[in-house]
Amino acid sequence: MFDKVFAVNVVYFWNEPKVELSEIMRTLKPGGRIVLYVVQKSDLQKMRQARTAVFHLRENEEVAKLLEDVGFKNLRIELRKEQTRTGVCISGFKGK
Numbered sequence: 001m002f003d004k005v006f007a008v009n010v011v012y013f014w015n016e017p018k019v020e021l022s023e024i025m026r027t028l029k030p031g032g033r034i035v036l037y038v039v040q041k042s043d044l045q046k047m048r049q050a051r052t053a054v055f056h057l058r059e060n061e062e063v064a065k066l067l068e069d070v071g072f073k074n075l076r077i078e079l080r081k082e083q084t085r086t087g088v089c090i091s092g093f094k095g096k
Contacts, residue, residue, distance in 0.1 A: 001027060001028070001029045001032075002027055002028055002029065003029055003032050003036070004032060004033050004034075004035070004088075005024050005028060005032070005033070005034045006034075006035045006037075006050060007034075007035075007036050007037070008037045008040060009039065009067075010039050011038055011056075011058060011063055012034075012038070012044075012050070012054075012055045012056055012057065012058075013054065013055070013056070013069075014056065015056065016068055017056075017058075017066050018066060018069060021066055021067060021070045021072075021080065022070045023092075025070050025071055025072065025094060026042055028094045029094070030094055030095065031093065031094065031095075031096045032058065032093065032094045033091060033092070034067065034072060034091060034092055034093075035089055035090070035091040036059075036067075036089070036090045036091070037064060037087060037088065037089050038058075038087075038090070039085050039086070039087060039088070040060065040079070040085065040086040040087075040088050041057045041058060041059050041060070041082075041091070042086075043085035043086055044057050044085075045057060046070050051055075060077050060079075060088050060090060061077070063088075063090050064073040064077055064090050064092075067090065067092045068092075071094070071095070072079070072092030072093065072094065073092060073093050073094070073095050074092060074093050075090065075091070075092045076090070076091050076092070077090050078090075078091075
């Protein structure tokens with residue numbers, strides 16, 4: 001069991017994100033926190049390497065909805081302008 005989960009740029013590679021997120025939810029302690037970092041979809045679309053069948057580009061709200069669908073609460077989306085892109089942190093908590 002884990003208290004916290006922090007994942008960077010992995011959501012793009014999940015074919016069935018609810019499966020992965022459900023497993024994270026299962027192994028997270030009650031009250032535990034998840035934080036997912038992604039690059040904003042509109043910025044990723046400009047990157048050549050993201051224009052392959054391997055990447056599944058998702059809007060920020062879509063990722064938050066996936067978290068909500070598997071049971072995460074108190075969701076929060078934070079944007080941070082970086083030099084060449086916008087970084088997005090989407091976080092939530094497992095209920096107690």
